[in-house]
Amino acid sequence: MTHEAASTDQSLTPARKPSIIVEGVRKTFLLRRSHSFKEAVIGWIRGKDVWSKKFQAIDDVSFVIDEGESVAILGYNGSGKSTMLKMISGVLEPDAGRVLVRGRLAGLIEVGAGFHPDLSGRENVYLNAAILGMKKHEIDARFDDIVEFSGIEPFIDQEVKHYSSGMFMRLAFSVAIHAELDILLVDEILSVGDAPFRAKCQEKIHSLAQEGKTMVIVSHDLDMVRDLCERGIVIREGHQIFDGPIEEALEKLAS
Amino acid sequence: MTTSVDLTEYRQPGRGRGLLDVFSWRYLLRLLVRQGTQTRYRNSVLGWTWSYVKPAAQFLVFYIVMGVFLQFHRDIENFAVYLFAGIVVVNFFNEAFGNATRSIVDNGALVKKIYLPRELFPIAAILVAFIHFLPQAAILLVVCILLGWVPSFAGIGATLLAIAIVAAIALGLGLFFGALNVAYRDAQNFVELIQLFSTWSVPVLYTWQMPEAQLPEWLFTVYMSNPLVVAVELFHEAMWRPTTSSAFPPPEDMLLHGGVAIAICIAALTLGQTVFRRFERRFAQEL
Ligand SMILES: Nc1ncnc2c1ncn2[C@@H]1O[C@H](COP(=O)(O)OP(=O)(O)OP(=O)(O)O)[C@@H](O)[C@H]1O
Ligand SMILES: [Mg+2]
Numbered sequence: 001m002t003h004e005a006a007s008t009d010q011s012l013t014p015a016r017k018p019s020i021i022v023e024g025v026r027k028t029f030l031l032r033r034s035h036s037f038k039e040a041v042i043g044w045i046r047g048k049d050v051w052s053k054k055f056q057a058i059d060d061v062s063f064v065i066d067e068g069e070s071v072a073i074l075g076y077n078g079s080g081k082s083t084m085l086k087m088i089s090g091v092l093e094p095d096a097g098r099v100l101v102r103g104r105l106a107g108l109i110e111v112g113a114g115f116h117p118d119l120s121g122r123e124n125v126y127l128n129a130a131i132l133g134m135k136k137h138e139i140d141a142r143f144d145d146i147v148e149f150s151g152i153e154p155f156i157d158q159e160v161k162h163y164s165s166g167m168f169m170r171l172a173f174s175v176a177i178h179a180e181l182d183i184l185l186v187d188e189i190l191s192v193g194d195a196p197f198r199a200k201c202q203e204k205i206h207s208l209a210q211e212g213k214t215m216v217i218v219s220h221d222l223d224m225v226r227d228l229c230e231r232g233i234v235i236r237e238g239h240q241i242f243d244g245p246i247e248e249a250l251e252k253l254a255s
Numbered sequence: 256m257t258t259s260v261d262l263t264e265y266r267q268p269g270r271g272r273g274l275l276d277v278f279s280w281r282y283l284l285r286l287l288v289r290q291g292t293q294t295r296y297r298n299s300v301l302g303w304t305w306s307y308v309k310p311a312a313q314f315l316v317f318y319i320v321m322g323v324f325l326q327f328h329r330d331i332e333n334f335a336v337y338l339f340a341g342i343v344v345v346n347f348f349n350e351a352f353g354n355a356t357r358s359i360v361d362n363g364a365l366v367k368k369i370y371l372p373r374e375l376f377p378i379a380a381i382l383v384a385f386i387h388f389l390p391q392a393a394i395l396l397v398v399c400i401l402l403g404w405v406p407s408f409a410g411i412g413a414t415l416l417a418i419a420i421v422a423a424i425a426l427g428l429g430l431f432f433g434a435l436n437v438a439y440r441d442a443q444n445f446v447e448l449i450q451l452f453s454t455w456s457v458p459v460l461y462t463w464q465m466p467e468a469q470l471p472e473w474l475f476t477v478y479m480s481n482p483l484v485v486a487v488e489l490f491h492e493a494m495w496r497p498t499t500s501s502a503f504p505p506p507e508d509m510l511l512h513g514g515v516a517i518a519i520c521i522a523a524l525t526l527g528q529t530v531f532r533r534f535e536r537r538f539a540q541e542l
């Protein structure tokens with residue numbers, strides 16, 4: 001099994017339990033023509049389906065991710081990576097197969113998804129941490145760390161819509177990695193952070209991995225993926241074509 | 256391989272417990288409500304005053320047409336209070352129901368990207384409507400006190416029951432139409448129809464005796480079973496009647512109608528939640 005191959009290089013710590021189990025998952029999108037009752041009713045009367053076309057976004061994907069692993073999901077644009085991540089987070093439901101998870105998981109698909117432009121940085125930190133499932137006292141306890149890590153203290157009481165996109169990302173990412181979670185899912189991580197901030201984030205992510213947090217990362221930044229993950233799953237047009245050590249996965253991706 | 260793992264500690268992501276989950280997300284709910292009330296009138300000069308201007312204008316129009324032109328204030332003692340008590344209830348319903356229906360689509364960015372119990376959004380919408388209802392209710396209360404209203408246990412009980420009925424029916428319908436609205440945006444047009452209907456089908460601009468005189472008995476029973484009618488009548492009993500001396504009597508069988516209304520609320524909540532949960536699985540891909 002593919003998973004066997006992945007765990008050989010971690011045989012030093014054998015008794016790790018899986019935190020994410022993906023079994024024979026499929027996702028079909030129905031590309032619908034219209035959003036109105038009228039069309040739906042007319043289509044129904046004429047015996048035609050409003051669902052014009054089916055699109056198989058994920059086809060029979062299975063893998064197991066152990067506690068404390070950092071795994072990259074690799075693939076070209078439109079290959080189904082975000083779809084896979086959304087099914088792990090619970091945002092989308094698989095049409096066949098199943099996804100099982102253990103522990104606190106934030107369905108964080110895009111860093112900063114819950115930010116509200118009209119609120120200040122401070123209010124957004126609270127709002128987003130709450131969206132990630134944190135309680136008030138947990139956020140209070142970590143607030144200073146979050147702001148310090150983001151490095152934007154002077155602007156924390158300004159409205160977020162006046163932030164530069166880098167500042168925005170820094171704050172959003174900082175909230176995400178300070179959340180009290182066992183599983184962290186990140187899509188398109190750090191696309192706009194500057195070099196020093198990226199280095200800082202990589203360091204932080206390494207230390208989270210050391211603490212036994214499970215991470216699933218989707219990114220087109222192959223250097224960063226190589227640095228952060230020990231294992232890669234390659235998806236091409238919805239099919240899983242490789243699951244194994246990151247170097248081999250990157251080769252497979254390019255081939 | 257996975258068969259060797261004990262699966263009892265695992266759960267399927269995205270499968271929540273519906274409305275019950277909202278209790279464990281109280282803090283986020285509070286923030287969503289605060290955000291809903293604070294950002295609503297951002298960048299508007301009058302700000303919160305709009306919450307008073309709209310019902311005031313509505314009241315004025317109705318008062319002039321119904322009270323002065325149609326001379327209702329001759330037949331109904333303290334017609335202004337009677338009218339305003341009803342308007343406040345109907346506005347609460349219309350706003351709560353409309354907000355709840357739109358809440359999923361309005362929060363589409365979040366629903367698409369992060370898994371949360373989605374019931375949070377309709378509930379937050381209803382709480383925001385409730386917060387807007389409070390200042391209007393406060394004005395009503397002040398006017399009633401000036402007219403000699405004194406608090407009573409029955410009155411307070413009736414007020415709370417009316418609020419609970421309106422919130423429950425608005426949430427039930429809001430869950431139902433909010434879920435439909437994701438797939439079919441024309442659900443919003445139905446909502447407008449229901450809002451129009453709710454303004455005229457309840458005894459706000461007239462008294463309950465008028466439909467009784469015109470409708471066959473069975474139809475009047477149906478009319479009186481509308482939870483909104485019951486809520487409005489409860490409000491009239493609690494706020495308006497104590498300010499009057501020789502008003503027409505309250506409708507008969509209020510207890511029976513109240514019971515039916517509560518049963519309808521429970522049915523609407525159950526139906527709304529069921530439909531919502533069925534559609535919820537596809538929210539993220541259809542938004
Ligand atoms: N809600 C949806 N409805 C219909 N089709 C969808 C939906 N979401 C995704 N798709 C389709 O599924 C396919 C996979 O999309 P996905 O977002 O998972 O790609 P990706 O691997 O994340 O790509 P990228 O690298 O560009 O982020 C695409 O062809 C996309 O058009
Ligand atoms: Mg993507």
